[in-house]
Amino acid sequence: MPKRIKTPISEADARALKAGETIYMDGIVFTGRDEVHIHALEYLEKGKKIPVDFKGAALFHCGPIMKKVEEKWVAVAAGPTTSSRMNSLEPGFIEKFRPGAIIGKGGMSQPTVDAMKEFGCVYLAFTGGAAVLAAKGIKSVEGVEWFELGMPEAIWILNCDNFGPLTVAIDAHGNSLFADVNVKVKENEKKARAKLGLS
Amino acid sequence: MVTEQEDVSNAVVELLRKTVVRLPQDVEDAIRNAYASETDEVPKMQLKAIVDNIDMAIKGNTPMCQDTGVAIFYVDLPKGCKVDVGEGIVEGVRRATKEVPLRPNAVHPITRKNPGDNVGERMPYISRRIHDQDYIEITVMTKGAGSENMSQLAMLTPSQGLKGIKEFVLNGVLRAGSNPCPPTILGVGIGGSSDIAMKLAKEALLRPINVRHKDPEMAKLETELLEAINMLGIGPMGLGGKTTCLGLNIEYAYCHTASLPVGLNVQCWAGRRGTVRIYPDGKATYPTHER
Numbered sequence: 001m002p003k004r005i006k007t008p009i010s011e012a013d014a015r016a017l018k019a020g021e022t023i024y025m026d027g028i029v030f031t032g033r034d035e036v037h038i039h040a041l042e043y044l045e046k047g048k049k050i051p052v053d054f055k056g057a058a059l060f061h062c063g064p065i066m067k068k069v070e071e072k073w074v075a076v077a078a079g080p081t082t083s084s085r086m087n088s089l090e091p092g093f094i095e096k097f098r099p100g101a102i103i104g105k106g107g108m109s110q111p112t113v114d115a116m117k118e119f120g121c122v123y124l125a126f127t128g129g130a131a132v133l134a135a136k137g138i139k140s141v142e143g144v145e146w147f148e149l150g151m152p153e154a155i156w157i158l159n160c161d162n163f164g165p166l167t168v169a170i171d172a173h174g175n176s177l178f179a180d181v182n183v184k185v186k187e188n189e190k191k192a193r194a195k196l197g198l199s
Numbered sequence: 200m201v202t203e204q205e206d207v208s209n210a211v212v213e214l215l216r217k218t219v220v221r222l223p224q225d226v227e228d229a230i231r232n233a234y235a236s237e238t239d240e241v242p243k244m245q246l247k248a249i250v251d252n253i254d255m256a257i258k259g260n261t262p263m264c265q266d267t268g269v270a271i272f273y274v275d276l277p278k279g280c281k282v283d284v285g286e287g288i289v290e291g292v293r294r295a296t297k298e299v300p301l302r303p304n305a306v307h308p309i310t311r312k313n314p315g316d317n318v319g320e321r322m323p324y325i326s327r328r329i330h331d332q333d334y335i336e337i338t339v340m341t342k343g344a345g346s347e348n349m350s351q352l353a354m355l356t357p358s359q360g361l362k363g364i365k366e367f368v369l370n371g372v373l374r375a376g377s378n379p380c381p382p383t384i385l386g387v388g389i390g391g392s393s394d395i396a397m398k399l400a401k402e403a404l405l406r407p408i409n410v411r412h413k414d415p416e417m418a419k420l421e422t423e424l425l426e427a428i429n430m431l432g433i434g435p436m437g438l439g440g441k442t443t444c445l446g447l448n449i450e451y452a453y454c455h456t457a458s459l460p461v462g463l464n465v466q467c468w469a470g471r472r473g474t475v476r477i478y479p480d481g482k483a484t485y486p487t488h489e490r
């Protein structure tokens with residue numbers, strides 16, 4: 001049975017996860033991408049109130065399609081977005097807000113891997129584009145904050161049940177599956193170049 | 200009866216719905232084959248999630264991916280067509296955004312203001328041609344930003360030649376890495392001019408990936424590049440594995456003797472394209488989605 005983990009995620013929970021594991025998630029998950037990172041850091045600096053508590057939270061790099069059905073929001077499609085766009089913002093975000101997990105696709109760069117190691121946070125890869133599968137793990141939409149940022153950029157508060165599969169791609173000990181793959185790709189590149197007659 | 204603007208907008212709503220819900224057969228087949236051939240656990244699970252997602256999208260009639268792109272249309276019009284196809288498409292996009300629904304993605308490039316209906320200055324973007332048929336043919340690609348952001352142009356020198364082209368494509372794939380939701384589909388545009396090379400790269404993605412270029416030299420290059428790219432081991436979602444790329448199509452044009460432009464358009468696994476034909480009596484058929 002794959003592991004199930006409930007939010008909020010304590011530092012100990014986060015540190016118990018190992019790169020390569022598959023897990024499923026229960027509890028509240030917040031969406032947040034480019035604008036949420038920028039806004040949250042700006043609000044913190046200015047001492048303005050942030051509408052949700054990111055401590056121990058699972059932050060999902062996702063700009064969903066939501067639909068209002070009888071006054072209630074429903075997640076139609078909610079797959080991950082490319083996490084590397086948040087590369088420059090994430091280390092600061094992790095340091096200041098201490099989330100327990102970042103969910104996204106494509107992985108993140110070394111400064112984020114380092115911040116995750118220092119503060120006890122993991123990166124969970126959700127299959128890019130698998131938005132219907134993701135929506136299936138969302139039991140209900142509890143609310144939305146910063147809606148004025150637009151549907152993709154707002155903070156959607158998702159109540160999840162068996163959300164996944166999620167691959168622990170960066171753990172809180174400095175291991176990154178993406179970095180491992182990169183080492184192999186560097187090796188394979190030589191063979192590919194030879195096949196194409198490139199030196 | 201004659202085709203009305205409303206026939207066009209109705210057909211466009213239906214076209215967008217079909218396109219974002221279901222992949223064309225060639226792409227779906229390629230993904231299922233990749234799933235069958237992958238042996239390692241992590242990439243196999245990534246492909247399983249994609250296959251499950253494809254099935255669930257069809258079953259629930261919902262968009263397979265939340266990024267339903269921006270609306271870029273290719274239109275072939277009969278000679279002397281009197282219908283305002285442009286207005287019909289704009290209306291169709293507006294309605295589809297609400298009815299399908301599509302994600303409101305189109306924003307002002309600088310203020311980033313989002314009108315919420317995927318319609319704005321020059322968007323939907325429409326390329327028009329005239330053809331010899333009596334029907335209106337409209338093709339749309341709903342392409343997400345994750346992969347589009349990895350596209351690029353190189354203005355090579357003629358002396359860099361074929362090697363330069365191969366180098367550029369290989370480096371483009373390496374640079375894109377895990378970002379464009381691999382396994383990807385690549386469109387390569389060779390020649391023309393800077394704008395034409397990029398246009399050809401995108402138009403290359405309109406051809407089914409199991410159909411090789413009619414010019415045998417280009418067909419050979421397509422296969423060779425695809426095989427080399429799949430030696431890289433980037434794999435599904437960049438987590439390693441056999442399938443980095445599902446297909447690679449090239450289109451080319453003659454170019455200036457002093458230049459060699461090459462465009463690379465990166466498409467994610469969700470290679471959504473759809474075509475509708477609207478006949479003079481207003482009836483519509485969907486050749487990419489007749490299954």
Ligand code: SF4
Pocket residue numbers: 079080081128129130264265266267342343344345346378379380467468469
């Ligand atoms: S790159 Fe494609 S599959 Fe991935 S999130 Fe974007 S549109 Fe969806």
